Amino acid sequence: MYTERETWLAAASVLIAQDVFAPVNIPELTARYRVSCGFPIGYRGSRSGKVVLGQAFDPAVSADGTHEIFVNPLLDAPGDVLGVLVHELLHVHAGIQCGHRGEFARSARAVGLEGALTATVPGAALRETLQGIADILGPYPHAKVDPSLRKKQTTRLLKLWCGHCDWVARVSALQANRLSPGSHCPCCGLVASLIVEGNDHD
Numbered sequence: 001m002y003t004e005r006e007t008w009l010a011a012a013s014v015l016i017a018q019d020v021f022a023p024v025n026i027p028e029l030t031a032r033y034r035v036s037c038g039f040p041i042g043y044r045g046s047r048s049g050k051v052v053l054g055q056a057f058d059p060a061v062s063a064d065g066t067h068e069i070f071v072n073p074l075l076d077a078p079g080d081v082l083g084v085l086v087h088e089l090l091h092v093h094a095g096i097q098c099g100h101r102g103e104f105a106r107s108a109r110a111v112g113l114e115g116a117l118t119a120t121v122p123g124a125a126l127r128e129t130l131q132g133i134a135d136i137l138g139p140y141p142h143a144k145v146d147p148s149l150r151k152k153q154t155t156r157l158l159k160l161w162c163g164h165c166d167w168v169a170r171v172s173a174l175q176a177n178r179l180s181p182g183s184h185c186p187c188c189g190l191v192a193s194l195i196v197e198g199n200d201h202d
Contacts, residue, residue, distance in 0.1 A: 005142045009035040009071065009085065015133045016086055020126065024110040026093060032059070033067035033092050035085065037142060040070050050119065054084035056091035067092045073145035078134035083122045086111060086130070159197040164190045171196075 002008040013035055017028060040055030053075060057068040069088045075081050087108070094104035100117040108117060112126030122130055134140075157170040160179075167187035176196045184191045 001138045003141050005037040005140070006035065008137055008141055009037065009081075012082055012085055012133060012137055013089060015136065016082070016089060019129055019133060020086055020111050021089075021093070021107075024107075026090075026107055026110070029089070029093060031067055031092055032065070033069060033089075035069045035071070035088075037073050038070040039147075040072055053080075054088045056088040056096060058096040067096070073142065076140060076142050076144040078137065078140045079122075079127065079130055081140055082130040082133060083113075083120075083127075086122070086126070087113060087120050161195055161197070162187060162190065162193045163195050164188055164193040 002011065013033075022028070040052040051072070051074065053072045055070050057070075059065045059067050062068050069085070069092065071081055071084050071088070075084065090104055090107050090111070090113075091098075094102065094107060098104045100108075105117055108120055112123040112129075113120035114123045115121045156173070158173060158176050159168065160171045160176065161168045162185040165185060165188040167185055179194055179196065181192050183194055185193050
């Protein structure tokens with residue numbers, strides 16, 4: 001059983017070459033490549049609501065001249081990961097400069113990728129093959145990472161300032177409510193000089 005994502009993805013790449021590419025005469029990859037789990041550029045999506053699920057980088061941007069493939073950490077289902085991996089490995093095969101046209105398009109249809117070439121999904125036959133690969137590999141050692149679930153800051157800070165020396169600070173409503181007529185300015189020390197304002201944009 002694999003315990004690291006990268007080793008699982010590397011093994012998956014070998015099986016994809018053997019069980020998906022070879023049967024339709026796609027040559028064995030000779031280019032160097034690495035596969036990893038990481039957020040691609042644009043993973044947050046665009047105005048259209050689409051999210052980038054995988055990305056392959058030209059070796060020209062790699063310090064050691066290696067194709068770099070990333071599978072979005074949003075994905076944790078083996079079948080989904082493998083479907084994205086097939087797409088990105090075809091970019092390495094066809095050449096990144098090919099984009100989603102030419103050899104990439106021909107190869108994508110040959111292996112059974114369907115839908116828009118910029119956002120392919122495995123057809124029924126390919127899904128079955130990928131399920132067989134997933135069964136061999138075992139669980140994908142990863143849990144979904146969704147940055148959109150981060151707790152957003154909801155506390156509205158209030159402006160606290162001294163009417164005598166113009167010292168300014170930002171405080172929460174709870175902190176502001178703790179002030180009393182006897183509170184003194186921490187800067188000039190004057191008592192009863194602190195003023196709280198709700199405008200936090202000054």
